[in-house]
Amino acid sequence: MRTFCLGLSALALSGCETLSYYGQAVGGHLALVGSAQPVAQVLADPAAAPALKEQLQVAGEIRDFATRELGLPDNGSYRSYAALGRPYAVWNVVAAPEFSLKPVQSCFPIAGCVAYRGFYEQAAAQRHAAGLRDAGNDVVVYGVPAYSTLGWFDDPLLSTFIGYPQADLARLLFHELAHQLLYVKGDATFNESFAVALEREGVRRWLAAGGRDAERVRFREREERRREFAARVEAVRGRLEALYRMQLAPQAMRERKRDELETLRPLVAAVPALAGQEPNNALLAAYATYTDLVPVFEGFLAQAQGDLPAFYARAKQFASERSSQGPSSAPRP
Numbered sequence: 001m002r003t004f005c006l007g008l009s010a011l012a013l014s015g016c017e018t019l020s021y022y023g024q025a026v027g028g029h030l031a032l033v034g035s036a037q038p039v040a041q042v043l044a045d046p047a048a049a050p051a052l053k054e055q056l057q058v059a060g061e062i063r064d065f066a067t068r069e070l071g072l073p074d075n076g077s078y079r080s081y082a083a084l085g086r087p088y089a090v091w092n093v094v095a096a097p098e099f100s101l102k103p104v105q106s107c108f109p110i111a112g113c114v115a116y117r118g119f120y121e122q123a124a125a126q127r128h129a130a131g132l133r134d135a136g137n138d139v140v141v142y143g144v145p146a147y148s149t150l151g152w153f154d155d156p157l158l159s160t161f162i163g164y165p166q167a168d169l170a171r172l173l174f175h176e177l178a179h180q181l182l183y184v185k186g187d188a189t190f191n192e193s194f195a196v197a198l199e200r201e202g203v204r205r206w207l208a209a210g211g212r213d214a215e216r217v218r219f220r221e222r223e224e225r226r227r228e229f230a231a232r233v234e235a236v237r238g239r240l241e242a243l244y245r246m247q248l249a250p251q252a253m254r255e256r257k258r259d260e261l262e263t264l265r266p267l268v269a270a271v272p273a274l275a276g277q278e279p280n281n282a283l284l285a286a287y288a289t290y291t292d293l294v295p296v297f298e299g300f301l302a303q304a305q306g307d308l309p310a311f312y313a314r315a316k317q318f319a320s321e322r323s324s325q326g327p328s329s330a331p332r333p
Contacts, residue, residue: 030118036080036156076154087144091125096281138280174202193293
């Protein structure tokens with residue numbers, strides 16, 4: 001599964017949010033950006049590992065490609081590096097009711113409503129998750145290697161992802177920069193699906209430009225596996241949505257729900273990023289945020305015949321349509 005973005009929400013809390021959550025969000029982010037060093041300084045450090053220097057140089061090439069070839073923002077993001085000393089930047093918590101695939105929303109003044117809460121400490125995320133479970137929700141907690149502050153800060157490269165294979169590193173950077181280009185307050189499915197569609201197109205172009213033929217083959221194979229996975233997950237989601245509309249006794253509903261989710265267990269177990277996760281409504285809701293509108297955006301790309309400015313214009317038009325008609329509105333060709 002694609003990496004998930006914390007966004008700016010954790011830094012823009014409403015008055016009803018707890019002081020502890022506000023403190024960990026602001027303190028955690030300031031500590032993260034405060035530990036960043038300019039990439040040039042790390043490259044000049046004789047004590048820095050050669051492998052790290054190599055990856056930082058590749059990241060710089062990807063960053064320049066993003067601006068030059070994809071029209072993504074040209075700013076200070078991903079021009080610095082921070083070593084965090086932990087496996088993830090944050091841990092996200094997603095919850096959904098027992099008989100619903102709609103995630104529990106958290107709403108913030110700047111980012112709008114999002115389907116998760118992010119924590120800089122895993123223990124804090126697990127405590128929040130326990131409260132949501134006690135309330136009867138399905139819950140999933142997962143680590144996030146990177147997040148976007150939507151251009152409000154210069155987001156650094158992080159130790160949590162700098163060691164990724166080059167195509168995956170490019171995918172992540174294109175995804176996060178896409179949020180800086182286009183972000184719709186309160187419409188997480190739009191935002192993440194747009195970023196996923198753009199990251200895929202960006203990686204295809206980056207691999208082609210570099211003559212990385214072998215990597216292009218592997219990328220196409222991975223994309224095909226992702227599409228197969230998405231199709232099978234979507235089939236289960238469709239059956240669960242139909243089930244949850246039925247007027248069944250709770251125990252009968254639970255049994256049928258359990259049977260459907262069990263069919264996903266081997267699929268989920270085979271995905272390294274989902275290792276150890278329990279198939280449940282929350283996991284399906286989180287996954288849908290990053291996949292539901294990807295075919296729509298890929299259709300826009302095809303209509304634009306690869307012209308990215310035309311694609312961006314159509315995506316912005318679609319954003320306006322969804323804002324005026326509601327997030328469930330269908331795109332118009």
